[in-house]
Amino acid sequence: MYVVFKYNNCGTWTECAVCHEHERADVGMEPFLEGTWDWVCFECLEKVLPGGQRALEVIRAADAEREEREHLLSGPAGGDAFPF
């Protein structure tokens, strides 16, 4: 069993595909079973992929930083002048 990290862009409630105990819904980088959209909880992630929780934290931090940078580059919505 392999776990991959993919960008989950629909925040629907999902049950862990491994333990079926934990569930959550989150948009962003999440662990899934390879080749599927079967979500894996943090506890199982660590069992299947030791060090996976730390890896996911690093990936999420990089993703958040990228989004922030893109937001800064795109400027204010609508292209209106700054109100000052």
Ligand SMILES: [Zn+2]
């Ligand atoms: Zn689980």
